Amino acid sequence: MQKTALSINDMIQFSQLMLRFQEIKRVIFLPNRDTPENDVEHSYQLAMMAWYLNSSAELGLDTDRLLRYTLVHDLAEIYAGDIPSFDTQGRKHKVELEHQALKQIRAEMPATHELIDTIEEYELQDNDESNFVYALDKLMPMLTVYIEGGKSWQEYDLAFEPLHADKLDKVARSEPVRELYKQLTVLLMQNPHMFAGRQ
Numbered sequence: 001m002q003k004t005a006l007s008i009n010d011m012i013q014f015s016q017l018m019l020r021f022q023e024i025k026r027v028i029f030l031p032n033r034d035t036p037e038n039d040v041e042h043s044y045q046l047a048m049m050a051w052y053l054n055s056s057a058e059l060g061l062d063t064d065r066l067l068r069y070t071l072v073h074d075l076a077e078i079y080a081g082d083i084p085s086f087d088t089q090g091r092k093h094k095v096e097l098e099h100q101a102l103k104q105i106r107a108e109m110p111a112t113h114e115l116i117d118t119i120e121e122y123e124l125q126d127n128d129e130s131n132f133v134y135a136l137d138k139l140m141p142m143l144t145v146y147i148e149g150g151k152s153w154q155e156y157d158l159a160f161e162p163l164h165a166d167k168l169d170k171v172a173r174s175e176p177v178r179e180l181y182k183q184l185t186v187l188l189m190q191n192p193h194m195f196a197g198r199q
Contacts, residue, residue, distance in 0.1 A: 004111070013109060020078050027084045028141050029151045036152075037144070039074050039082065046070040046140055050133060059176055065129040069122045072115050073133060076101040085138075085166050086158060125173070135177035138170040143184060150194025157196040160188060 024039040037045075047070035054061045074082070079101035083090040106116050122130045142163070145152045153163070164185065171181040188194070 010109075010111060014112075017078060017105070017109065017112075021075065024074075024077050024082050026082050026141075027152055027156060028144050029148055029155070030144065031148045039077055042140075043071055043074055045144075046073075046133070046137060049140060050136055053136075053176065054132075057176065059132075061129050061132055065127075066133060068118050069130055069133040070137075072119050073122055073137065075105070075115065075119060079104050084156075086156065086162070128174075131173040132177060135171045135174035135181075138167050139177055139181050139184065142167065142181075142188075146184065146187060146191075146194065150191070153195050160192070160195045 018040070021043075022038050022040040025036050026038065026042055028037050028042070029035075030037050030041075047067050050066040050070050051063055053059065054063055054066060076098035080094070080097040083094050083097075085091070102116050102119060105112055122133065125131055125134060141152075152158075167181065172178045
């Protein structure tokens with residue numbers, strides 16, 4: 001099999017793609033910062049947390065697969081944008097927008113085929129690693145907002161009950177994440193002031 005020659009122009013093009021990824025802002029505020037996190041920060045934090053939990057709790061998951069899934073799971077948002085879970089109207093077209101975005105990335109940079117194949121593999125949700133990453137991806141924003149002190153929930157006028165209803169089935173896809181989510185909800189119930197309309 002013939003190898004593809006390394007190219008600085010390809011590196012520049014891929015770097016530009018990653019910089020666009022960094023420009024995608026989420027609705028999650030971080031501690032000691034006025035701006036919300038971006039997709040690169042989120043993906044990196046998710047990757048590190050998946051690796052850490054798998055190692056520290058000896059979950060027996062494939063670390064390489066976890067890292068690949070976490071690092072690329074939101075890549076389509078480069079063109080589709082981030083649509084938060086509470087945006088019910090926006091989420092109606094989320095899947096379609098993201099599929100179009102992946103087609104655009106593949107067309108612009110054919111050499112990203114392995115990355116996009118990994119996203120498509122992840123989206124099948126047919127192995128323990130993909131279910132773990134999916135569930136953890138739903139838990140991590142709540143954990144970050146809890147650590148920050150609730151600013152995101154207050155900023156977007158969000159109450160605990162609808163958030164909990166939205167997350168419950170999603171985190172249940174992975175037993176270890178479901179257990180962590182149960183522990184987090186105990187902490188949230190002890191701090192109702194973090195949510196909109198609560199004192």
